[in-house]
Amino acid sequence: MQTDSNFIFVLFGGTGDLSMRKILPALFEAHRAGMLAAAGKIVAVARGVETREAYLGWVEEHVKPHVAKNGVVDESAWTGFLARVEYVHIDLGRPEDFRILRDAVAQHDGTRVFYLATGPSLFVPICRALAEVGLNQNARIVLEKPLGYDLESSNAINDAVGEIFQEEQIYRIDHYLGKEPVQNLLALRFGNALFEPLWRREWVESIQITIAEELGVEARGDFYDNTGALRDMVQNHLLQLLSIVTMEPPHSMDSDSVRDEKLRVLRALKPIDERDISKVAVRGQYHAGVIKGQSVPAYATEPGVRTESRTETFVALKVEIENWRWAGVPFFLRTGKRLADRVAEIVVNFRPVPHSALGANALRAGANRLVIRLQPNETIRLYCLAKQPGEGMNLASVHLDLAFDQFFREGQMEAYQRLLLDVIRGRLALFVRRDEQEAAWRWVEPILNEWAVSTKPPKPYAAGTWGPAASSAMLAQHGTCWLEEEN
Structure with missing residues (x-):
């Protein structure tokens, strides 16, 4: 159009x-x-x-x-x-x-x-x-982004810009909100009777959101060393994806209806007590390693990075949402540079059946799962159990695929293309409102403050791996693991 x-x-x-x-x-x-x-x-x-x-x-x-x-x-x-x-x-x-x-x-x-x-x-x-x-x-x-360094600086920018432009004139862009699978997540949840009744604490065991990069800081060492993964990725991209995944159905898809529901999620995030940060937050920094056969240097030796830098290049968090739909469900957020692969995905692990006459496989974690891949190949994949051919009732994991490039003949619209067209057309739904941004900064600030004064350095991990072992240990405490570890 x-x-x-x-x-x-x-x-x-x-x-x-x-x-x-x-x-x-x-x-x-x-x-x-x-x-x-x-x-x-x-x-x-x-x-x-x-x-x-x-x-x-x-x-x-x-x-x-x-x-x-x-x-x-x-x-x-x-x-x-x-x-x-x-x-x-x-x-x-x-x-x-x-x-x-x-x-x-x-x-x-x-x-x-x-x-x-x-x-x-x-x-x-x-x-x-x-x-x-x-x-x-x-x-x-x-x-x-980034719009500020913390809540105070973000408010200072928003106050100054708000004196010149009205809120409805301001488009704070987060390109992850323009990605096709994120849009399809809304269609999947709110356009199908199959999923919405299951999208709650009674049926969901845990949810993982990962944004992993193979690249390091490249030529952005000066910028990144004063920013870190928590500010660069968690405060915006990951919390925005979390709010999309968990928000209540809006009464319509107009801009304020969608953003009102996202804001309710951000305000319902369980505050993190400074004494518990070590239990629910892992920060890491990559050391030298090998990615797909190529040796890469440690973060501390990258151009523009301080030799004794304690800036995090990896973050893993356990998050809880204090509302009726999600109380008690753990959400695991993860992002990092120089990881084993470039991938962005949302993994919804449904609870196993309460009792199985078909054997232990039907009760194992991850038997029923929805994986929404944002990059590099944009797909939605539903995993379930089916009987293997042959004698006996042997179950195996199978999946149903929605691969957008195969199902739809017309090409997908890249995230920036969609968002720029929305700006030109005056559509605000996929842009971040000021109160959303403030709520996100307010939630991450205790972690920022604790890490700023901590005498403990980030946990090391070799480039080309999936981050510090403490990240996996955090999930193990809840009887689960990251998706790639299970496979």
Whole structure:
């Protein structure tokens, strides 16, 4: 479906890595699919190159490889896309330069979208400069994570941006909410009578949410060493996925109905007492190791990282939700860098049958399970028990697959593409509201504070493994294990 109105998409940080790898490729795919209004324009803002011609050359070099399909680019679509792209060379540290941007934007009609693909320290100065030249009217502002370093700094940014833009103008992006399986999770739960009656404490034994990366900190050592996995991944991505998995059915799919239900989950998270943090939270840091046959260095030797750094590159948490639906069900959240594989998945372990006449296999943990794979291959897989062919009643685990790329002929929409189209169309449901963000920061702060003063270093783990042994031990205390350990 094509956007129903013209737009001006202003991209701050137009030469940055995020713009090259994600934002411009997503806009190109929307253009190629005919989903952007014909007169819609993209205005890139940066100071790294001087002219539009130089910028288009930069885009040709850095964006084109990310839009190739089997090494081939649709040249006709690419040419048409570049015709949409304009460039404004300004210094973000000079508010008077924003008059140049104002004059460029004034040449086009339509909804104004300002995407801040910059560091969070520039969010407030950019917003203030936009307001000074009158560009905060009829506009939407997109803020990338991380939004602050803790609750206090997050509130400071939100307060300052909120003085310039109304809450309904602010789109705090979390790209995991735009992924196809996350959308299908809502359809699975609320569109099928089969699952919703089982989606509660009486039938669910435990739930795991994992976001694992093979990559290390790459060229982001300076940033990451002052951030860590808890801020970078748990406070936003993992808690947002948890709220989607566990929220009550909204009365509709409008933006505030969905976000109201997510907020109720975040506010129902059981507070973590500082004395219990060591029991329910594991932090680790990768040492040198081997990933798929290639030796990789320890975190402490990565460029930009302090030699004696205690920043965590791995976090595993046991979480509880204090409400009627989920009381007593353990939720295990995990994320880390330099792990054995790149995977993001949600694992719902249903309780075994209360009594089996078919043998012990029917009572074993994990016999009934739903696995929602977010990456790399987006699938939903339902595991159950079936009789093996032959003599006797021997049970084996089988699964039913929903592989999106095989079932649906049309290609899947990448997360950023969906979210950018929602911004242009004014849809807020898949973006994080301020009170959600505050609730998430408030819950993680005791862990942040305890780790900041702790004399114990993060637990070491070799690159290419699944993290510290303490992570597995935490699950073992509850009679379960991570999915890959069972397999």
